[in-house]
Amino acid sequence: MTSAAPRSSWSGQWQEKEKGGSRRQPLTRERIVEAALRIVDTEGMDALSMRRVGQELDTGAASLYAHVGNKEELVDLVLDLAYSEIELERPDPAAWQEQVKRLMRRSRDVLLGHRDLAKAAVVANVPRTPHAMDVAENMLAILRAGGLDEQTAAYGVDLLGLYTTATTFEASTRSGGNSQEFTDQVLAYFGTIPVDRYPMITSMAVALTRNVWGERFEFGLDILVAGLARQGGGTDPAA
């Protein structure tokens, strides 16, 4: 792998060596995380390995460990970089429910924008990296501004985060192939299962596989936000 593009060769020295910096670019934590995210974007989470990241930076896997500790930490950093793309809301008590929904949709869109990165999000339970915590902080501020009591807001942010990551992960696994193609496969499968054992599933097959744009996501979103409003004594403009 490295022998295909030798580092101490002609072009390498000619191009980059002069300024006194190390050969090539100096391989920082930041460059590693960016390379990793690039791999996730183009090849998916399963392709993300330490060797693959090393290759992306024209080096080996071992070199990365001077900057990241281990793979889990690298994945956390990649996820955090993605979270930094999520635009936050300035809490407006009058429109808190719509703000929650917007923030949720935006989180979903950002995650979906990076292939199946949501797989990492569903594993990373509690937000603990800076930008993940920014999102949680923002959500809490919106919920509290909406008038929800402390405990409801606390449980709420957890519930909403759970919903976003789980539902997005689900969606990302399905859009690996065409979404319609997946729907057809499931429908075909439902046609093969015994009707007497699964009368509901077989008779409701089309409803179960229905998947117009974000309808499914919005369905749960409505329920959650309305539920939080009722539960926590928030400002409730008829939901």
Next chain:
Amino acid sequence: MTSAAPRSSWSGQWQEKEKGGSRRQPLTRERIVEAALRIVDTEGMDALSMRRVGQELDTGAASLYAHVGNKEELVDLVLDLAYSEIELERPDPAAWQEQVKRLMRRSRDVLLGHRDLAKAAVVANVPRTPHAMDVAENMLAILRAGGLDEQTAAYGVDLLGLYTTATTFEASTRSGGNSQEFTDQVLAYFGTIPVDRYPMITSMAVALTRNVWGERFEFGLDILVAGLARQGGGTDPAA
């Protein structure tokens, strides 16, 4: 590994060879799945490897592939075996909301009874194995008996399944160590983050980490069931 307990040796022949069956027990799909579940129960999902299962049955990993295809299929079978433990409900229109909750709690309890098996459940998106579909079928029957319209029931069973698996997976990762210990760790961490950047998180730390028995789970459960009732025109005894 096998050389530690040679198969064609004394005790092996003496004990088991006579009945005309193959040496030892005949290594069926069922025995493999049971062994795998046993490993998950005692050592967790991360310890579940083909070689480990082979070892559990005094054989090698290669021998398993005559019965299971690949590891993914094996995990599906293990998960399905666990799902078979979930006791179902005979739909009662008058008590559908409580029935939904009972089924959810039981699913959660069964999954939690097998260490972090929920990790497999969160990956296995749509129920497609027999017993997983039994649970889905039962849930659909309950929702429909409760008067929910078809599409709400269809989205609902998906949403409820998502909630169960995601929340159970979350819980299983936390109870790896003591639950209180985990809470303390998070609380301690929240004490180190900058207050000016995370005013909400820092001030609400105790509410965020609150974790009395199943309160957190019940919180989301109430919201979801009540939301489905309102959304789908179900029998609504004041939720």
Next chain:
DNA sequence: TTGTCGTGACGAACAGTGTTCTTCCATGGA
């Protein structure tokens, strides 16, 4: 200028993983 020191780079290796190939042998049927 010379010498030393420390740190990042990195090839090799270790202990795993899922999976496949090929051999082998015991069994059931002819």
Next chain:
DNA sequence: TCCATGGAAGAACACTGTTCGTCACGACAA
């Protein structure tokens, strides 16, 4: 009795994350 079939199993392949020991380079001291 002989043969064919299929399960068992060791070895091997291509991976994985991670560690170790070496090595070379840049910076700083004499």
